[in-house]
Amino acid sequence: MNDASLAESEQDDRLDGEDLVALARDSSNSARRKLVDAVTGLPSIGDENTTQREREIMFDILRRLVHEAEMVVRRTVSLRLSEMSDAPRDLVRLLANDKIEIAYPILTKSGALLDEDLIEVVRNRTFEHQLAVAIRSNLRDAVSDSIVETEDKNVIKCLLQNTTAQISRSTMAYLVEQSEREDIFREPLVRRSDLDRDLAERMFGWVSQTLRQIIINDWNLDEKTVKRLLVTSSRKKWSQESDAPKHQSKAKILTEQLLKQGLLTQNTLLRVLKNGDVALFTAMFGQLTGLTEPFVLRILYDNKGTALAAACKFAKLNKDAFRVIYNFARQARKTQSSTERNLRQALQFYDRKTPLQVENIVHHWQRHPNPTGMWDLGLN
Numbered sequence: 001m002n003d004a005s006l007a008e009s010e011q012d013d014r015l016d017g018e019d020l021v022a023l024a025r026d027s028s029n030s031a032r033r034k035l036v037d038a039v040t041g042l043p044s045i046g047d048e049n050t051t052q053r054e055r056e057i058m059f060d061i062l063r064r065l066v067h068e069a070e071m072v073v074r075r076t077v078s079l080r081l082s083e084m085s086d087a088p089r090d091l092v093r094l095l096a097n098d099k100i101e102i103a104y105p106i107l108t109k110s111g112a113l114l115d116e117d118l119i120e121v122v123r124n125r126t127f128e129h130q131l132a133v134a135i136r137s138n139l140r141d142a143v144s145d146s147i148v149e150t151e152d153k154n155v156i157k158c159l160l161q162n163t164t165a166q167i168s169r170s171t172m173a174y175l176v177e178q179s180e181r182e183d184i185f186r187e188p189l190v191r192r193s194d195l196d197r198d199l200a201e202r203m204f205g206w207v208s209q210t211l212r213q214i215i216i217n218d219w220n221l222d223e224k225t226v227k228r229l230l231v232t233s234s235r236k237k238w239s240q241e242s243d244a245p246k247h248q249s250k251a252k253i254l255t256e257q258l259l260k261q262g263l264l265t266q267n268t269l270l271r272v273l274k275n276g277d278v279a280l281f282t283a284m285f286g287q288l289t290g291l292t293e294p295f296v297l298r299i300l301y302d303n304k305g306t307a308l309a310a311a312c313k314f315a316k317l318n319k320d321a322f323r324v325i326y327n328f329a330r331q332a333r334k335t336q337s338s339t340e341r342n343l344r345q346a347l348q349f350y351d352r353k354t355p356l357q358v359e360n361i362v363h364h365w366q367r368h369p370n371p372t373g374m375w376d377l378g379l380n
Contacts, residue, residue, distance in 0.1 A: 305346030
């Protein structure tokens with residue numbers, strides 16, 4: 001048989017789209033095996049000899065199979081498409097949100113997914129899906145931020161171990177601060193090549209001797225610098241252990257450290273809140289507004305929400321941030337009475353009040369820090 005006859009014979013034997021869909025609907029083992037073989041044997045879409053029309057037909061067949069076929073076939077389709085950077089986005093997005101056995105090849109390798117697709121998966125799918133995204137090569141910082149926002153220590157550790165992932169300076173600094181309490185972050189942070197020297201030196205005070213030696217070697221720290229860092233570390237520990245109970249809480253100490261590092265931002269505040277660290281959030285919110293802890297708690301637990309709206313606007317927190325804080329406080333109050341109406345009214349208050357008006361309100365609170373006094377002045 002000559003080459004032309006052989007090619008014609010192979011074309012005749014090839015199953016068309018209707019045949020493949022029919023096989024997908026057949027639950028027998030023989031049909032499943034035949035379908036997997038057929039999908040595996042489909043001509044490569046990346047083949048330069050494949051025409052645009054053939055590509056469109058091929059993608060259409062695969063799209064229909066994803067809806068009709070059992071897991072083993074969807075897994076095969078996922079494996080095929082994960083290698084194709086020009087695969088249809090609707091199809092890879094569908095597979096990326098499927099069960100993890102099917103989604104894994106797409107999440108870890110597919111170049112057809114956009115950052116927004118990955119962020120959507122991180123925010124809405126399972127722990128296993130988040131891990132798959134975290135190990136993906138060459139993640140951009142927006143996706144890395146969404147992974148950090150999950151507040152899952154194991155997922156974040158996996159991200160930090162991904163040396164190709166981009167992590168923004170602010171997020172890296174936040175994780176360095178968290179590593180003082182979360183030792184699971186320390187080693188992967190120290191071993192990252194994109195960790196800035198000042199952040200590495202900051203970690204020197206709380207990491208193990210082994211990690212300190214890595215910092216010394218990576219940054220060629222001289223004896224004088226090492227001695228300075230050790231003295232600073234000793235002074236900090238002494239201050240926290242002896243002075244903090246007398247003068248200020250550990251949450252306030254950390255808040256002041258964040259302020260000095262330029263990390264007392266809206267994003268950091270919301271991350272702390274979502275992490276459930278109420279003491280640190282209260283200290284940070286007090287720092288941003290100049291209000292005492294009792295006053296901050298009074299604002300948070302007031303059901304009306306207008307005082308919180310005024311404080312948020314004064315602190316230059318946007319309306320979305322106010323909504324997040326209000327809803328968190330509502331859950332803490334464990335009350336549902338009139339909260340939706342109160343939230344709408346508080347949002348209207350936020351929009352209506354000028355920066356000067358909220359400044360006058362908060363300055364009045366600062367001068368009269370007793371939360372039982374005329375604290376609702378100007379909240380109408």
